[in-house]
Amino acid sequence: MDIYLFLIIAHLLGTILGVGGATFVEIFLIRALKDGQVNSTESGFLKTTYTVVRIGLVLAILSGFGFLLYYQFHGQTFKLYNPLLWAKITMVLVIAWNAVLLQAHKISLYWGSAISFVTWYSATIVGILLTNFKSFSYFEIMVTYAIIVVVGAFVLDRVRKFLGVTL
Amino acid sequence: MIPFFKTLLIAHVIFGVIGTMAIYGVLLATLKKTPSLKFLKCASLVTFASFIISWFSGGYYYVLYYGDMVKPRILAGQYPWAHKIATEAKEHIFLFLPFMALALMAVLWRMGDQLTTNEVLRKRVALLAGAITILAVFVTLAGIVISGSAR
Numbered sequence: 001m002d003i004y005l006f007l008i009i010a011h012l013l014g015t016i017l018g019v020g021g022a023t024f025v026e027i028f029l030i031r032a033l034k035d036g037q038v039n040s041t042e043s044g045f046l047k048t049t050y051t052v053v054r055i056g057l058v059l060a061i062l063s064g065f066g067f068l069l070y071y072q073f074h075g076q077t078f079k080l081y082n083p084l085l086w087a088k089i090t091m092v093l094v095i096a097w098n099a100v101l102l103q104a105h106k107i108s109l110y111w112g113s114a115i116s117f118v119t120w121y122s123a124t125i126v127g128i129l130l131t132n133f134k135s136f137s138y139f140e141i142m143v144t145y146a147i148i149v150v151v152g153a154f155v156l157d158r159v160r161k162f163l164g165v166t167l
Numbered sequence: 168m169i170p171f172f173k174t175l176l177i178a179h180v181i182f183g184v185i186g187t188m189a190i191y192g193v194l195l196a197t198l199k200k201t202p203s204l205k206f207l208k209c210a211s212l213v214t215f216a217s218f219i220i221s222w223f224s225g226g227y228y229y230v231l232y233y234g235d236m237v238k239p240r241i242l243a244g245q246y247p248w249a250h251k252i253a254t255e256a257k258e259h260i261f262l263f264l265p266f267m268a269l270a271l272m273a274v275l276w277r278m279g280d281q282l283t284t285n286e287v288l289r290k291r292v293a294l295l296a297g298a299i300t301i302l303a304v305f306v307t308l309a310g311i312v313i314s315g316s317a318r
Contacts, residue, residue: 058188061184068180072314077317098185100194100198103199
């Protein structure tokens with residue numbers, strides 16, 4: 001198999017697991033908190049889903065660096081200075097840092113879950129823009145992303161309230 | 168680039184990233200109230216081993232290839248600061264990262280069973296793991312900046 005095709009498949013698999021996992025974390029969290037407490041079965045579902053998200057993240061990061069090496073060996077190092085790539089890297093770092101803050105209980109679930117959920121989708125969309133050679137500045141992407149996080153947190157909160165869940 | 172140097176560069180990057188992800192795993196685990204000692208020992212060992220492999224492969228590549236073939240291209244190109252700042256900073260941080268990882272591994276393997284009872288130890292281990300993670304991420308990002316500037 002062509003190495004580039006292998007990298008695309010690995011990166012897509014990682015993204016699917018990450019985005020899908022982040023979505024189901026939110027769904028399981030809403031269901032689990034509906035009665036105000038997380039029982040052992042619900043906790044088990046959440047832990048398994050977190051594991052899926054982490055596997056997705058590892059796959060996406062390793063294949064992502066595979067792409068960077070591929071560009072290096074094929075005379076395409078100019079791609080490493082693409083603002084979209086750096087926006088995507090920033091979002092991956094936000095996902096990682098948000099997990100640290102959540103684990104250390106230094107961020108509320110209101111923001112923590114919204115940042116995780118929105119950032120996974122944002123990184124995926126930026127990845128698609130990157131693949132399709134769209135041109136945006138780093139500032140444009142990050143300002144849009146920050147607005148989407150704030151709006152996303154509000155929308156998620158409204159959905160939770162509509163379903164009778166309080167964090 | 169001949170296959171030997173390509174292999175060195177691939178090993179440097181991939182093991183560096185694996186080490187960074189493993190130390191991040193250690194950081195996340197030490198922030199739990201009841202961390203899994205088995206996981207911590209395993210992840211700290213992976214971190215140290217990965218950083219050592221990345222260290223030797225990157226060092227060998229740096230001495231035999233980068234200095235003669237890549238550095239002049241960067242300095243003559245549009246982004247000479249990539250070498251003057253990113254490489255210079257990276258090569259110094261890169262030198263002591265494996266030793267920080269070794270210190271962390273030694274603490275976890277010798278005193279890891281005290282983590283659940285000794286809160287001060289757990290916080291200091293988390294602090295060391297956090298410092299290594301931040302430095303490893305910086306070194307990784309510097310690597311991308313350096314590679315992108317060599318055109």
